[in-house]
Amino acid sequence: MSKQDGFDKRLQDARARQGLDRAAGGKGGLPGGSWGLGFRAGVEIVSALVVGVVLGLLADRWLGTWPWLFLLFFVLGSVAGVMNVFRLLKPRVVDRD
Amino acid sequence: MAAEGNTIDALSQFELGRALGPIGGSVNFSQSNLHMVIVAGLILALMTYGMRPRAVVPGRLQSLAESAYEFVMGLVTDQIGPEGRRFFPFVFTLFMFILFGNMLGLFPYAFTFTSHIAVTLGLSLMVFVLITVVALQLHGRKFFGYFFPEGAPLWLAPIIVPVEIISYLSRPISLSIRLFANMVAGHVMLKVFATFVVMLAGLGTAGPVLAVLPLAVNVALVGFEVLVAFLQAYVFAILTCIYLSDAVHLH
Numbered sequence: 372m373s374k375q376d377g378f379d380k381r382l383q384d385a386r387a388r389q390g391l392d393r394a395a396g397g398k399g400g401l402p403g404g405s406w407g408l409g410f411r412a413g414v415e416i417v418s419a420l421v422v423g424v425v426l427g428l429l430a431d432r433w434l435g436t437w438p439w440l441f442l443l444f445f446v447l448g449s450v451a452g453v454m455n456v457f458r459l460l461k462p463r464v465v466d467r468d
Numbered sequence: 469m470a471a472e473g474n475t476i477d478a479l480s481q482f483e484l485g486r487a488l489g490p491i492g493g494s495v496n497f498s499q500s501n502l503h504m505v506i507v508a509g510l511i512l513a514l515m516t517y518g519m520r521p522r523a524v525v526p527g528r529l530q531s532l533a534e535s536a537y538e539f540v541m542g543l544v545t546d547q548i549g550p551e552g553r554r555f556f557p558f559v560f561t562l563f564m565f566i567l568f569g570n571m572l573g574l575f576p577y578a579f580t581f582t583s584h585i586a587v588t589l590g591l592s593l594m595v596f597v598l599i600t601v602v603a604l605q606l607h608g609r610k611f612f613g614y615f616f617p618e619g620a621p622l623w624l625a626p627i628i629v630p631v632e633i634i635s636y637l638s639r640p641i642s643l644s645i646r647l648f649a650n651m652v653a654g655h656v657m658l659k660v661f662a663t664f665v666v667m668l669a670g671l672g673t674a675g676p677v678l679a680v681l682p683l684a685v686n687v688a689l690v691g692f693e694v695l696v697a698f699l700q701a702y703v704f705a706i707l708t709c710i711y712l713s714d715a716v717h718l719h
Binding site (some may be wrong): 423 | 627630631634635638639642645646
């Protein structure tokens with residue numbers, strides 16, 4: 372290989388490092404592995420449920436409507452959990468504009 | 469600590485105690501705080517003494533410091549883009565603090581402060597407040613459009629908006645639970661198998677032979693925990709970057 376090619380490559384790398392050229396797609400992403408993925412999905416569902424239940428309980432205590440808002444927010448929390456898992460599995464769209 | 473009265477006491481390792489004698493006791497300075505200070509000192513030492521030679525061909529410490537820097541820099545620019553470099557100090561501090569905390573916790577007699585939900589929730593709430601402030605500052609009121617995707621039918625708004633808000637609020641919870649649960653699970657397993665070693669070894673003639681089995685498991689577990697310690701710090705950092713990227717490029 373000639374010297375010229377090596378220089379172009381290094382120039383390209385340097386430009387990319389300094390953010391002058393936009394890199395096409397990121398190599399980054401969350402580490403895979405079925406165990407890790409399953410654990411992350413579980414955590415997402417649980418945390419959305421926790422937020423939903425806590426919001427529902429607080430709203431119920433505030434308005435004195437036990438148990439209706441709790442039930443409503445429980446359902447909303449589970450929907451949000453499923454949405455989180457869906458977002459987790461969906462490939463992340465990288466559009467930088 | 470170990471097999472007192474043939475019970476497995478795996479949770480006492482997470483109890484907070486006092487550190488630094490009577491002075492620390494009077495201000496409730498726990499060993500958790502002590503380990504945080506140690507971690508901060510270790511990171512500072514690595515970055516200052518490691519980078520002191522400023523050699524073109526780096527030595528061991530310098531190349532460790534440089535690779536940590538480049539790793540986090542790559543993470544930030546890959547996920548957020550070039551304009552994300554202003555968040556580099558934040559992500560770098562967060563990553564190094566969690567990584568060193570996890571690693572330090574694997575040493576004997578050390579305390580893992582990342583195994584306390586108060587610590588991890590504090591860290592993730594900091595991230596949460598930051599991403600919300602950044603999004604509000606950059607996009608103003610357009611930030612609230614985040615909770616209702618464009619193109620969705622309007623009559624679905626009563627369902628979509630609460631679900632999106634809950635989903636947004638669940639970010640710090642999932643971030644903190646992930647780190648906390650991983651560290652607690654790992655340390656409990658280590659302690660349980662270590663207790664098996666002691667209990668089996670006391671069983672008589674066949675005991676010490678059998679005790680080799682849980683000991684072997686523990687050796688493998690320590691290696692696994694080193695991996696988990698790094699991976700969890702990485703996941704925390706990369707999720708912070710993804711959330712920051714969402715805040716910077718609202719869509």
